[in-house]
Amino acid sequence: MAALDTIVAAEPEAFAEFIAGQETKGLLRFLTCGSVDDGKSTLIGRLLYDSKLLFEDQLASLKKDSAKHGTVGEDIDFALLVDGLEAEREQGITIDVAYRFFATEARKFIVADTPGHEQYTRNMATGASTADLAVLLVDARHGIQAQTRRHAFIASLLGIRNVVLAVNKIDLVEFSQDRFEEIRDEFSHFAASFDFDSLVAVPISARFGDNVTKRSENTPWYSGPTLIEHLETVEVADDLDRRPFRMSVQWVNRPNLDFRGYSGTIASGVVRPGDEVVVAESGKTSRIERIVTMDGDLDEGHAGEAVTLTLTDEIDISRGDIIATAASRPEVSDQFAAHIIWMTDKSLYPGRPYLLKSGSRTVTATVSELKHRIDINSFEHLAAKKLDLNEVAFCNLSLSAPIAFDPYETNHDTGSFILIDRLTNATVAAGMIWFGLRRATNIHWQALDVDKNARAALKGQKPAVLWFTGLSGSGKSTVANAVERKLLTAGNHTYLLDGDNVRHGLNRDLGFTDADRVENIRRVAETAKLFVDSGTIVLVSFISPFKSERRMARELVEEGEFVEVFVDTPLAECQRRDPKGLYQKAAEGKIKNFTGIDSPYEAPENAEIRLDTTGADPEALADTIIEELKARGIIS
Incomplete structure (x- = not known):
């Protein structure tokens, strides 16, 4: 920090001039990525050190930490500047994404150091989502690795159009020109289909600084720029202001009866008072009245600015709505095709419901079809029934309500989304919308004169789903059969959907993989919903092993119409009974x-009815359910 100390000690005018100069500098966001131990953290540490952005106490601490955790002998281990977690230092690896700021005379930089291990690919995708450029490191000794290919592909998928191939540890191959050119040519051939705007290869030694900030005397054969020279001069397309205006409403600002504004960050475009705008989802139009900020009204708002817009008309706008220029509107659809990166250990299965969050809008969504999984090494399109951690796929999604969006390549903000597990609230996937699906646009809900309530009243009952769940051999079907018999005797209208019986017809094409189990329950839940609409009490007896599918079935009907019956028989008792011999076959590996x-x-965890059939009479258990149905007013 010597340069800054000198300026601060000088005249205040000089200091003010320095600050003003910093504010006018351009900003480049980039990430370092690549395979394990290619030197990403060391490179960032070298950039911080050579940029003189370390205080004396930081440098002293770095020297101390290098002696304790360092992996480069007596030299300073620059990787420790970035690997801040104790686990990272102990193992000599990067686990989480680390962001660092530094500046040169020409430009300011925010760099993301991303992990190289395959299991942390999701962290790399996080760092790439906001980057303008990727520095892809390759160990000169090992050349292009599978993770190199994976990171290059994800960078391309996430819209990064500028790449630097940093062939690191060139000192360990005796600064070989032939080795550098071999790696450069291999990567250029491999990345030819990625549509990068710029691809520059630089031979470097992050440890010793060769061609990082200063040209190396050890590579007289290299005539290109140093890494920092390229980062200072590379032209990164920043055309957000030239794109159509988009702003997602984060907050409806209503401090009093005299003011109603819509707050958010402008994703793209320029907006001015008097401009005609549209609420994308509803199609309602108005004009901009004011552009309000904490520092006063603006004559125009630009991409990246947080503003509050007021309109000349009172129209219905809520959090999550997108305000757009009326002349160039985003698409609005409840179905689209997208690339997704799966980011959790729990597999994705088509038909399983998730929460989809795009901008400020959250809706329920399912992957309706996995079109293909992408092999990261060969880039082949492979058939798949599920998606596992760090895998990438192209799929169709179906949403519970239409949302406004742009294709990701047109607008990253309005074309991206995340998927959230509804039970844990964990982010499970990142997605990039490719195009909207226009399917069955001529199909609408038909108004009917006879509704569910009328059908149920004729039967003298309330419609409901009795959802029996439990292990094989727990007694679900036995109890469900007894309940239906008692209901029928009492004059109620019922139907029993049994897991084994349904697999002879409706679900005969499904096996017993997790993916098929999800689809099995999805179909049965939709069928049960039709029975409820007919005013019938439908009994569903399925193992239904997954919470998410049982919750999906519950949400298809109205509150109070779903009664979950957990037949809580211990596994040991089910194995002892083994009425169909299935446990024996499973133990022998035949199933x-x-x-x-x-x-x-x-x-x-919170079933309406819990039964333990161990030593219990099925008829008595059925009577317990009948009494519960009476208490709930489903039957009289």
């Missing part, structure tokens, strides 16, 4: 993916 043995069962 795969058997629930409770080699496939999980997620027990209900």
Whole structure:
């Protein structure tokens, strides 16, 4: 920090001039990525050190930490400037994304150091989502690795159009020109289909600083720029202001009866008072009245600015709505095709519901079709029924309500989304919208004169789903059968959907993989909903091992119409009974993916009715359910 100390000690005018100069400098966001131990953290440490952005106490601490955790002998280990977690220092690896700021005379930089291990690919995708440029490091000794290819592909998928191939540790191959050119040519051939705007290869030694900030005497054969020279001069397209105006409403600002504004950050475009705008989802139009900020009204708002807009008309706008220029509107659809990067250990299965968050808007969504999984090494399109951690796929999604969006390549803000697990609230995927789907646009809901309530009144009952869940052999079907018999005797209208019976017809094409189990329950839940609409009490007896699918079935009907019956019989008792000999076959390896043995069962936590059939009479258990139905007013 010597340069800054000198300026501060000088005249105040000089200091003010220095600050003003910093404010006018351009900003480049870039990330370092690549395979394990290619030197990403060391490179960033070198850039910080050579940029003289370290205080004396930081440098002293770095020397101390290098002696304790360093991996480069007696030299300073620059990687420790970035690897801040104790686990990272102990293992000599990067686990999380680390962001650092530095500046030169020409430009300011924010750099993201991303992990190289495959299991942390999701962290790399996070760092790439806001970057303008990727520095892809390659160990000169090892050349292009599988993770190199993976990171290059994800960078391209996330819209990064400028790449630097930093062939690191060139000192360990005796500064070989042939080795550098071999790696450069291999990568250029490999990345030819990625549509990068610029691809520059630089031979470097992050440890010793060769061609990082200063030209190296060890590579007289290299005539290109140093890494920092390229970062200072590379032209990064910053055309957000030239794109159509978009702003997602984050907050409806209503401090009093005299003011109503819509607050958010402008994603793209320029907006001025008097401009005609549209609420994308509803199609309602108005004009901009004011552009309000904490520092006063603006004559125009630009991309990246947080503003509050007031309109000349009172129209219905809520959080999550997108305000756009009326002359160039975003698409609005409840179905689209997208690339997704799966970011959790729990697999994705088509038909399983998630929360989709795009901008400030959150809706329920399902992957309706996995079009293909992308092999990161060969880039082949492979058939898939599920998606696992760090895998990338192209798929169709179906949403519970239409949202406004742009294709990701047109607008990253309005074309991206995340998927959230509804039970844990964990982010499970990042997505990039490719195009909207225009399917069945001529189909609308038909108004009917006879509704569910009328059908149920004729039957003298309330419609409901009795959802029996439990392990194989727990007694679900036995109890459900007894309940239906008692209801029928009492004059109620019922239907029993049994897991084994349904697989002879409706679900005969499904096996017992997790993906097929999800689809199995999805179909049965939709069928049960139709029975409820007919005013019928439908009994569903399925193992239904996953909480998310049982919750999906519950949400298809109205509150109070779903009664979950957990037949909570211990696994040991089910194995002892083994009425169909299935547990014995599973133990012998003749049946795969058997629930409770080699496939999980997620027990209900708050079932309306819990039964333990161990030593209990099925008729008595059925009477317990009948009494509960009476208490709930489903039957009289």
